[in-house]
Each structure stands twice: as structure tokens, then as C-alpha cells.
Amino acid sequence: MNALLIKDLKFSYDKKNTIFSGLSFNVEEGEYVSLIGHNGSGKSTLAKLIIGLLEAKEGVIEVFGETLNEENVYSIRKNVGIIFQNPDNQFIGSTVEDDIAFGLENHLVPSNKMDEIILEYAAKVGMDEFLKNEPSNLSGGQKQRVAIAGVLAMKPRLIIMDESTSMLDPKGKKEIRDLILKLRKENPSLTILSITHDIEEAYLSNRVIVLNKGEVMFNSSPKEVFEHEEELLMMDLDIPFAHKLKKELERNGIKLSSSDEKEMVKELCQ
Secondary structure (H helix, E strand, C coil): CEEEEEEEEEEECCCCCEEEEEEEEEEECCCEEEEEECCCCCHHHHHHHHCCCCCCCEEEEEECCEECCCCCHHHHHCCEEEECCCHHHCCCCCCHHHHHHHHHHHCCCCHHHHHHHHHHHHHHCCCHHHCCCCHHHCCHHHHHHHHHHHHHHCCCCEEEEECCCCCCCHHHHHHHHHHHHHHHHHCCCCEEEEECCCHHHHHHCCEEEEEECCEEEEEECHHHHCCCHHHHHHCCCCCCHHHHHHHHHHHCCCCCCHHHHHHHHHHHHC
């Protein structure tokens, strides 16, 4: 089943400069898909279109088989959680506990059940010992983990990560990469669409979609997509270090087995 279907999507902010002129792709339920592209390729615009913050000129957006429109935008949002770029802009509560509770309160979760849910999802992201902490005392990676806990607590079927590691240091990025893999292992049906500049993260996903000037240039496994080194570099995109190392080893007559390659990717990209 498709968690997300984009078909013939057209959008422009000013009716002159077109962002999308017929964009189409799908994300299957349980997939972890990375969407990459240079600045201005339409990545963050797409996230806003999917959750109904922007309205498409033409085309179809389906979320779990339901076509997005004005009448059902709020019911569709119940299945979708979004984590934005700047963790400081996402905090609502004065403590970690209050912040996770905010979404639950909006979903009218009974107060006698709330504490258990907050503790469960704080523990899933490794923040259960920080529930009474103020956001200002947390690192960037910890703040994003709290944001993820708040989203998970509302039990979405699809999570959109909109450049959610771009403002983090390498340690924070690694924390979020590790957390994504942990969450997918615990819940294989969870669908993740990661809009990202983090090429190392993209290399860990099931599939990579490359946008260029609002169009899909590549849509395949990370291994196949990053074989197009010249084209990606021309689009100002980098190549994962694990892929560069693999190619260099091959040039020197060393071919890795499939299991060795997976282990190398796991070690270098995480």
C-alpha cells in the first residue's frame, strides 16, 4: 500500500516561476525514503504541500489512499507527523515533559493516561531522564529527539523529517540517524520520508529520490543512485564517504562482499 502518492503535481508561488510542473512519485508503507536535492529544488515546499500548508495548483496528493483536499486535511494530518529544521522553534512547553504533552492535549488524550504515554515515548528516544529539564539546557540533538518523541506519541503512520538534522553538529546528526534506524526496527510499518542534505543519512535509507529543478532525476536504491557521481556533483550534491571508499577499493582491485559492504556502510554512515 502507498503511504504517499504524488501524481502530476504542479505548484508555483507567483504563477511565473514554477516549482513543480508535473511531479510524480510514491512512498510505500514501511519504507524509509530520503529526498535530496540542491537548494531551491522544491524539497521543503513539497513537505508543506503534503500536510496542506500550501495548496497545489494541479495534481493529486494521496496519504494512505486518501486524496488531500480542504475537507479532509485535518483528518490526514492525524496520520502524518512532521519534524522541522530548527529544534528551537519546535518547543512549546517549558519542560521536555510539557512539550511531549502538548500534542497529546490537542488530541484530547485523557490526563490519567498521559503520563504513561509521555514516559513511553521519551524512553523510546532516550530522553526519559530529562523530562523535567528545560529546553535551553539540552543539546541540539537532544532537542530533536524530544521533537521526535512528541510526534511519535501521537502515533502517526508517516513521519516527514524536513531538514531535521541540518542545524546539528556531527554528534547530533549521528544521534538522529541511529534513532531513525532504531525506530524502524521496533516498528517496521512506520513510514519515513526524510527531506535532507545529509548524504550519509540518505545512504542508509531504503530508497533515494533526487530532485533537480522540481523534477525527479533519480529514484532508486542508494547504491544505484550514487553510481551517478558526475550528475550528482553537477547538481551540487556530494557522494557518501562509504561509497567513495568502496569505489576506491574497487579501483585498487579489492571487491567487497555484499555482507562486508553492508557492514562498512553501517559503520561509516552511522
